[in-house]
Amino acid sequence: QSVLTQPPSVSGAPGQAVTISCTGSSSNIGAGYDVHWYQQLPGTAPKLLIFGNSNRPSGVPDRFSGSKSGTSASLAISGLQAEDEADYYCQSYDSSLSGSGVFGSGTKVTVL
Amino acid sequence: EVQLVESGEGLVQPGGSLRLSCAASGFTFSSHAMHWVRQAPGKGLEYVSAISGNGVSTYYADSVKGRFTISRDNSKNTLYLQMGSLRAEDMAVYYCARDFYDSGRGYFDLWGRGTLVTVSS
Numbered sequence: 001q002s003v004l005t006q007p008p009s010v011s012g013a014p015g016q017a018v019t020i021s022c023t024g025s026s027s028n029i030g031a032g033y034d035v036h037w038y039q040q041l042p043g044t045a046p047k048l049l050i051f052g053n054s055n056r057p058s059g060v061p062d063r064f065s066g067s068k069s070g071t072s073a074s075l076a077i078s079g080l081q082a083e084d085e086a087d088y089y090c091q092s093y094d095s096s097l098s099g100s101g102v103f104g105s106g107t108k109v110t111v112l
Numbered sequence: 113e114v115q116l117v118e119s120g121e122g123l124v125q126p127g128g129s130l131r132l133s134c135a136a137s138g139f140t141f142s143s144h145a146m147h148w149v150r151q152a153p154g155k156g157l158e159y160v161s162a163i164s165g166n167g168v169s170t171y172y173a174d175s176v177k178g179r180f181t182i183s184r185d186n187s188k189n190t191l192y193l194q195m196g197s198l199r200a201e202d203m204a205v206y207y208c209a210r211d212f213y214d215s216g217r218g219y220f221d222l223w224g225r226g227t228l229v230t231v232s233s
Contacts, residue, residue: 002156036219038157045207045226046149046157051219089157093217100171101147106156 003028003097004090004104011110012080020107022073022090028102030071033093037066037075040087049088050075077109085111114138116208116224123230128198134191134208134224142166142186145216148193150204151226160206161193165214176202195229203231 005023012018022035029035037050048057050066053073063079073092077084090104120132134146148160161182162171170182181194191208205228209220 034219038220040157045223046209046220047223048219048221051212051221057221087156091157091159091219097174098171099217100173101159101162103149103157103159 002105003094003102004092006088006090006104006107008105009108009110011112013112014080014082016080017076017078018080018109019077020075020088020090020109022075022104024071024073024092026071027096028071028092028094029068029073031095033095035066035068035073036091037064038089038091040089042086046089080109080111082111085109114222116210116222118206118208118224118227121227121229123232124198125233126199126231128231129194129196130198130229132193132195132206132208132227132229134193136189136191136210139210139222141184141189143214145211145214145218146182146184146191147209147211147216147220148182148191149207149209149220150202150229151207152201152204155204158204162211162216163191164216169216171216198229198231200231203229205229 038046039049040046053068054066147162163182179197183192205226207226208224210222212218
């Protein structure tokens with residue numbers, strides 16, 4: 001059972017926008033820890049998508065954006081493309097777990 | 113080339129031990145904390161352990177505390193995970209990942225391809 005809760009799946013047609021939520025608590029996201037997002041394409045290792053709540057690494061398309069508010073964070077994908085079909089995970093840290101890192105439960109994005 | 117390459121894949125019986133390695137290249141290894149993250153078959157990512165750049169500070173998930181030991185050899189640019197008292201639920205692909213910072217509280221900006229640990233009798 002993950003400390004950070006994500007919807008199991010979201011879907012959208014090409015060109016549409018989807019949003020993935022990441023809900024935490026006062027000991028992780030609400031404690032001020034940054035939220036980071038990773039994309040995992042089928043059969044591959046995860047890849048950094050968003051760091052520090054809302055920053056994109058070089059090479060990540062600007063259709064991906066992140067935000068954080070209170071005890072939650074969100075990843076938005078605008079202009080959905082076929083290659084965006086993947087699993088997405090949020091990640092933070094939790095002070096109640098000796099400061100250990102924590103991942104969200106993961107969200108499968110399906111492009112219809 | 114900047115990369116991480118895990119090794120140590122294997123089949124081990126419940127209660128057994130195994131050591132994983134992660135060889136780093138192309139960057140200043142000691143300037144970055146390092147993490148182990150695992151993924152059971154068909155499941156999501158699970159945080160396992162972290163070690164600071166100088167090796168002084170370590171962190172463990174409750175699920176592995178007391179059974180796994182993380183370490184690093186900065187002279188060899190290598191990260192290790194010594195796993196003991198292995199259980200069926202430890203079966204997973206284990207990834208090593210580089211922390212952008214040296215403290216172990218950052219984001220993972222470089223990942224290895226993973227190595228499979230199978231626990232079965």
